[in-house]
Amino acid sequence: MLREFVRECPLPIGTEENNSAEAQMWVLLRQVQEEIEAEKKFDIVVCDRSVIDIYAYFLSVRKKFGSSAELDKIAEEIFKNWGKTYSHVFKLPPAFSAPEDNFRSASPEWQTEIDRLVNANISELGIETHDVPLASLRDRVDSVLNVVKF
Helix, strand or coil: CCCCCHHHCCCCCCCCCCCCHHHHHHHHHHHHHHHHHHHHHCCCCCCCCCHHHHHHHHHHHHHHHCCCHHHHHHHHHHHHHHHHHCCCEEECCCCCCCCCCCCCCCCHHHHHHHHHHHHHHHHHHCCCEEECCCCCHHHHHHHHHHHHCC
């Protein structure tokens, strides 16, 4: 299971107001790096985030703050190519409020926007997703294990 590293980003990142395309690019590249390293150590790699949803954040931030043509092209290429490497994508519907930690956005509107972009990204890649039920942790884990037959 890849660890969360977004808080290590040296650029302003977190909420929809404190973010940038450059920060999201840092996260996108770090995600690929972490996945490559994990694949060399483990038979199965589970990611809480993927390039699919990080690209959604990139698109949202780019729309609000702008981006360079170079960053846009690189981010899109990573999304289109690396995004196809996932054997399974599991999606938990947005149902929980983000904690008020002055890092993550608690805005339901932004959460809805990101979810819409994630769904559009998944659709663009043509990847089959598996919905994870809003249930106990054990039931969620069981639903994933039933799909991967592990």
